[in-house]
Amino acid sequence: MESCLFCEKEIKFASLGSKDASRAYCPQCGEYEVSRTAIVTIIHNHLSERQKANISGWLVENQDFEINTTNFNNFLINLSTPSFLNKADKLLTYIAKQSGYAGSSIKYDPKFMSHSYSMNPFELEAVIEYLGETNRVLAEGGNYYFEHEYKITPNGWIHLDQISKNNEHSNQGFVAMWFDDSIRALYDEAIAPAISDAGYDPHRVDLREHNDKIDDEIISQIRKSKFVVADFTGHRGGVYFEAGFAKGLGLEVFWLCRDDDLKDLHFDIRQYNCIVWNDSKKEELRKRLTARIESVLSHGNNS
Known part of the structure; x- marks a missing residue:
């Protein structure tokens, strides 16, 4: 029997066939996927007990998360310790x-x-x-x-x-974006690490465990958030709704859009200072988003 990389409980690993990854079934962390290269990276990093606890806590709140070397190095290893x-x-x-x-x-x-x-x-x-x-x-x-x-x-x-009902002291940054594999790397390589770099914890509903209807969970999580990052690439109606709902609550919204989709951006959104990005400049987006969050809200509490 193998042990969990983070809580060290006995777990079951299941191969995902053609994917270069395995699915872990852990009694403490829940279910998550991890690539073979990420396993090597995690082992070589010699995580502290605090880092393991933080990652375990994040995984149990974000069931079915797919751990790869990019998201591990960019934000999992730097997750905040809650008060x-x-x-x-x-x-x-x-x-x-x-x-x-x-x-x-x-x-x-x-x-x-x-x-x-x-x-x-x-x-x-x-x-x-x-x-x-x-x-x-x-x-x-x-x-x-x-x-x-x-x-x-x-x-x-x-x-x-x-x-x-009270998000005044929230350290959560809610991410509204298109749930599509074509831009999954945007979250792992730019948005999530940018939020983490600014001192906040990134959350996206499709990465969280919940039993409610997804719309109810979205509303609940936005209410608990300090701000929302909304990427309008793909122009999904849900992203427009989530950004509008957040504005209605008085939350700060940070607007993003891929350059080739900017021409179709709704006229109501064009009045805001939108950060435009493309696939070759994700690192630039990461830095710009971090700087904007910190300039508007100051640095968060995760570091």
């Missing part, structure tokens, strides 16, 4: 999603570790202890954290409602 309070909120949110209804209890599972971005059991216990002391979670039964059943208290549900 202690943010770790507690993340774990509380996970428990809520696993709970069928208010008043129900759930058993401990290994994903508690990743959802709280904990390096080890001691850190996880501290997060759980805080949730108990703040009367947000009630732990019942057993002597150890992994033996307990967990129930969110009324105070915990109220707190979740409050944080879902």
Whole structure:
């Protein structure tokens, strides 16, 4: 049995046939794909325990992510460490999603570790202890954290409602773009690392685990974000909607478009200062987007 590259739990690897990659089924990190060259890169980097915890946490929030050498080197290895309070909120949110209804209890599972971005059991216990002391979670039964059943208290549900409406301290940058393989490299090589370089955490709905309708998840994630990066290449209606919704909430939107699609850009968007890019200048786009985010919002909290 092989071990996970990030949490070291025993996992199953499945070959993806013609693809130069394998699919990992991890009880803690969830499911992800990783290329063979990325595996070599990850091993040779000798990741710290904190880096492993951050990547594990990001993967469990972004199920089915495809790890390659580009996105590993550009932003996975530099992921931010959430604050202690943010770790507690993340774990509380996970428990809520696993709970069928208010008043129900759930058993401990290994994903508690990743959802709280904990390096080890001691850190996880501290997060759980805080949730108990703040009367947000009630732990019942057993002597150890992994033996307990967990129930969110009324105070915990109220707190979740409050944080879902407040993005003032959010470190998330929502990415609205065409879900197409032809521009997948744009996200991996430019947008995600640019957001990370500016001190924020990139999020795209098709890379996240959720059970709701995708439109509902998009709205929820935009509400939780500090800003939106919208790329209009391909002129998808969903991108126009997401950018418009973000503007309606008063969020900052950063506008992008590939040069050969600029002529078809909707007239309402042309009034904004759009960053134009092409396939040969992704590094330039990365630097320009980072600079613009920092000039408008200042540097974020991930470094």
